Amino acid sequence: RYTTVILLLLLCVCLRVSLAVCVCLAVWVCVYVCVWLFGPKTDQVSVLASLRPVQDILEDIKQGASAAYGAEKLIELQKLLPDKEEVKKLRGFRGDRVGLSEAELFLLHLVDMPSYAERLEAMVVREEFQPRLRSLRFCLRTLTEAAHELLGCGELHTVMRLVLKAGNYMNEVRGWGQVGRCV
Secondary structure (H helix, E strand, O other): OHHHHHHHHHHHHHOOOOHHHHHHHHHHHHHHHHHHHOOOHHHHHHHHHOOOOHHHHHHHHHHOOOOOOHHHHHHHHHHOOOOHHHHHHHHOOOOOOOOOOHHHHHHHHHHHOOOHHHHHHHHHHHHHHHHHHHHHHHHHHHHHHHHHHHHOOHHHHHHHHHHHHHHHHHHHHHOHHHOOOOO
16 A cells, blocks of 8 residues: 555655645545555445445346446445455444445445346346357357358468378388387
């Protein structure tokens, strides 16, 4: 965490940027690194949940409506799913839900949803399907065109026949044509 901030400050000094700008950049990097990369899942969920109301996100997951999010955001949300230990804690929560943040409420409602992880996985597959299919079609079209070119290339056939004849000749000269026999 601190290495990034120190490197940023050194870069600012080298570039002769004002101290105020350096401090602002350092604080921004600290917040980003601490909250997003190392922070608890609820902070990360808060960032994703800021796009839409939590109830809408939960309803979209129930319905499998993935178009509003895109594959990248859904994959990020998948990474933030609670593990078995966290699910146990969330399902065992009996406290007052009024004081909880939106992200914590989101996680509580999410674990109550049947097959929430599988639903998210299905949403990711749905969003990634068409782009992957287009990519595969392009690759298959390219391979098919290349195969047709190779099949129709008379010069290649001539070269391949010559290589085959040269190999057969070398086998006959060296006696390798009878390798199967015991000496």
